[in-house]
Amino acid sequence: MTDKLITALVAVVGVPAVMIGYIWATEQVLRVFPGRWKPRIRPWLWVAPAIGFLGLFLVYPTIGTIYRSLRDAADSAFVGLDNYAWFFGNDGSLSALLNNVLWLVFLTIAVVGVGLLIAVLVDRVRYETVAKSVIFMPLAISMVAAGVIWLFMYQYRPPGAEQTGTLNAALGVFGVGPIAWIQVTDFRLNTLMLIIVMAWMWTGFGMVIISAALKGINPELLEAARVDGANEWQVFRRIMFPLLVPTLVVVSTTMIITALKAFDIVYTMTNGNLNTEVIANLMYKQMFSFGQYGRASAIAVILLLAIVPIMLFNISRFRAQEAVR
């Protein structure tokens, strides 16, 4: 019991005290330096904790993974680019790659589009808090639970039997179906059904971030436009939207990366069967089911490389934003 109490004190009081103490300590250190040196050294002390954490927990292991991707399964010899050749030379991984493209496109469009729509609409009603909570709630559930909730939505019974799945029962009212959502591989419908689960979870994320930015827009600006006779669509299109673009880019980037890393939903709902495989699940299988650490590392590196164009786009946006500041 005392152990738990000490842990609780450390967690709730000790940790914030250390954090604030750090910045206080940097000022004490800076006193040693002459005046003109202070502004040069101070920024490095402020970014140092972040750089330290990132170096240790992301950069160092990533370098290890890149090195590992060039070696064989037992980590005993270099095999050059064999692991990469394996990835691009088999139908399974190419099919997974195609699915990730679908994830990337549809998840991003759904989360940014619906998130923006809700954020803008919800700003105008009195039940804003309730509406936001309803939309955001799925994000509070773990992905495993979300997967199970939706297996349940998509549940399929043969025609004639009583449908226990919400979607098929609803379609039944109109005399349509039943459809075995998760099993239909035509047009990769089952992958789209998995993406819907993820969009259901993450739209709340898009909504909250966009809504926070929306509330940062000076209301006088919008009212001035309305006084000048702009209708609501024009206010949105000409004023709100341009001001929201940086935030939309933040949300899109996050969703693209989430889509590329998509794992839990696929793992829970289909485990990549029936053409729903994605690269992260493929990597997991290579690592833990087949012990192919070299191949798994190569897949991780390919995931990394896939994001480079998005990052280049982000950098150019960032530069443009800095230029006008």
Added chain:
Amino acid sequence: MSAVAPASQASPLSWAGRLRGRIGLHTILLLLMVIWAIPTIGLLLNSFRPAAEQTSSGWWTAIFPPYQFTFENYAHVLAQQGIGTNLLNSLFISIPSTVIPIFVAAFAAYAFSWMDFPGRNVLFVVVVGLLVVPLQATLIPILQLFATWGIAGTFLAVWLAHTGYGLPFAVYLLRNFMGSLPREVFESAYIDGASPVTAFFRLALPMTVPAIAALAIFQFLFVWNDLLVSLIYIGLVNPDNLPLPVSIANLVTSIGGGSEFLGAAAFLSMIIPLVVFFSLQRYFVRGIVGGSVKG
């Protein structure tokens, strides 16, 4: 700000046109809310239904008599060994794993936004670029590192790891928000002789509260719902420190697909994240930035 005020003051639209707009607005919103709520409501209702009922009829039949609700599923989950300890562990893991990255990211974001140093933008781009690193790719080298340091299986190990994983997004979000704060606020503060530390704690941090609140929610939920990180860094060494989701996952797998208990287990694990969300929700208020410029 009242929802109808601007339209009624300034809109050239007719009264009937505005009414039609309002009805459309409410219809779209209510429809979206229903679509979003149904999957969860279905699971909630089913979590109170006996297993036999769950497999033979849809959850909506429970709305009509005869009512056949039971607390058996919840009783079964709560009767599992150590659920209370797991809950406490989840808090011990989640709170510092949220607080540390927010502070570290706020320091860095402030330096990236309002301090000059060579290579500032390049460094920021590198930090954000690390968003792409898939968590799975870091597990084995880091576990080896923790074993060397002798902290594998401790809460500290998970705090540090979650800080590292959460930082790229945290820095990105806070830098974007802090960078868009009005320059005059900081210029006038420096002219008045404020030190960077004062400017940070008195100006930058309070003005960034909406972004910090949003970030706190996401980081907390990410950590709270995380399965993989705790399983690897704690689970293999010290099962006593495991958080709630791991025990729930074990519960589900050990019964062998026992989805009749999963609803109850999922709802038990959702209670704290929902409390956090509702208590931070009030920080999303309009005009924090606008207000401080005007003031």
